Amino acid sequence: MTTRSSDPAFAKPLPLATQTSAPFWEGLRRGEVCLQRCEACEAWVFHPRSNCPRCLSTKLAWRKVAGTGRLHTFTITRVPTAPFFADEVPQMLAVVELDEGVRIPSTLVGVAEDEIVIGMRVAPVFEPTVGGESVLLRFTKAWAPGPR
Amino acid sequence: MGLAGDAAIVGLADWKPARKYAGAPRFTIEQFAELARLALEDAGLEAAEVDGLVTARIGESSNFVPATVAEYCGFAVNFAELVDLGGANSVGMVWRAAAAIELGLANVVVCAIPGRPTPIRPGSERVLDPRWFYGASSPEYGSPQAEFEIPYGHLAQNAGYAMIANRYAAVHGYDPRAMAKIAVDQRTNACANPDAVFHGQPITVDDVLASKLIADPLHLLEIVMPVHGGHAVVVARRDRKPRWPHRPARVVGCGEHLAIKSPAYAKDLLSTPVGPASELAFRMAGVRRDEIDLACVYDCYTITVLLTLEDAGFCKKGEGLAFVRDHDLTFRGDFPLNTHGGQLSYGQAGGGGGMSQVTEAVRQLRHDAGVRQLRRCDTVYVSGTGGVMSEQSALILRGEA
Ligand SMILES: [Zn+2]
Secondary structure, three states, rough: OOOOOOOHHHOOOOOOOOOOOOHHHHHHHHEEEEEEEEOOOOOEEOOOOOOOOOOOOOOOOEEEEEEEEEEEEEEEOOOOHHHHHHHHHHEEEEEEEOOOOEEEEEEOOOOOOOOOOOOOEEEEEEEEEEOOOOEEEEEEEOOOEEEO | OOOOEEEEEEEEEEEEEEEEHHHOOOOOHHHHHHHHHHHHHOOOOOOOHHEEEEEEEOOOOOOOHHHHHHHHHHHOOEEEEOOHHHHHHHHHHHHHHHHHOOOOOEEEEEEEEEEEEOOOOOOOOOOOOOOHHOOOOOOOOHHHHHHOHHHHHOOOOHHHHHHHHHHHHHHHHHHHHHHHHHHHHHHHHOOOOOOOOOOOOOOOOHHHHHOOOOEEOOEHHOOOOEEEEEEEEEEOOOOOOEEEOOOEEEEEEEEEEEEEOOOHHOOOOOOOOHHHHHHHHHHHHHHOHHOOOOOEOOOOEEHHHHHHHOOOOOOOOOHHHHHHHHHHOOOOOOOOOOOOOOHHHOOOOOOHHHHHHHHHHHHOOOOOOOHHHHOOOEEEEEEEEEOOOOEEOOOOEOOOO
């Protein structure tokens, strides 16, 4: 049996940017949330794409947004979703709906379990990965009231 | 438009589910051949009569799958299909076979999904492959899941279904005891099915709620039990024989719907694809919801059953928990559901999980379901669910008059 610690295949999976998505990850490094907006039909787009998922236009422009939104749903993992995440259990896995209307899979940080309410305002947290390879977009409870 | 009901399920094979299969490992193609033999024998058909096949992915070849299966089994076919809909494969295979038959492409179509262990290459050891952990999530480069979900821990199925359940709770309210009752009623059914993996092991609502919390709000006993097994059906032109060994189950309605791979991007997380799929199936069949004698619902999780009851139209949106409280879902009850025990209590043999819903439907239509046999069973609803409620399919089966 291959031991997990010696096998890179068992290392925590990291995001690998593509030519299409690179501006998103570069934005996170600057502490900015950037989304694509379709110049043909005005749809906000996430995840990043080559073509708009509403009209298939290729005219997608990157825009900086506030990164604030509402908690759409969540779960707290009592067993790891995979061994790679055993050190993070219990994870507060979340889906956030940004104010632009797009949804983003992420996690909640800096929140107590009993504070989590679906619909609560959330704000972005820019968290570098342990090895500094990338910056992940996590969310926390926003204290300032936002648009309803 | 739609299916005329000229194709029927005329043969079936079920390998009794086992927590750990005790026999020798066999390749997927070997298992396919054996399941085909058993299902054809059940139908009273010869292997030479097979002129169509539908398969899921196999372990021995990543492409040219239907040809690999056809050659191995010795089938010369006019219709060959590889279906890649996860847990919706079962239903998806049956309606594709029925459609091919009604188009005149084929007369006898074998659909099989093996789920027993396969051999490992001599000289190599069974290593823990990290890919197994990803489940329905793709870790491949360029996969949106690999880039935007997996690095956060969003992978496999439990968390996705749990997040759907929590969203349901926020929008419509939640009753953990009613959710647990879905698992309990199916366990009651399993206790009337000697083939079920949990036969002889009844549970209570308190047992479900006391079982380990896996991902809030889902407990261990609300989550499918993986087993070894396998299932097959033979779909044929119903007039191919003047008399069949068993009552044919006519395929009179079908539907399928999908729009997303990850539930995060669903337009409405609580309006699942089984809604449009079921609406198509009921409309095609000309059958009303209250004409259904048995619902065979894909039940990888309790929440899947709840949302399917609502979205398939057996009750209104938001009233599923009350529906579960108000109805007895056992084989003795007023709304029999998964009378074999479902995946939750009969067991799910890998990708073949949903096929047990199809074979149970056929057994009940044949009046061949032993002590769990329904008094009246002429019309059955079957659903299939792939991924995290991403692809879903529905069937209406009707017993031959
Ligand atoms: Zn557009």
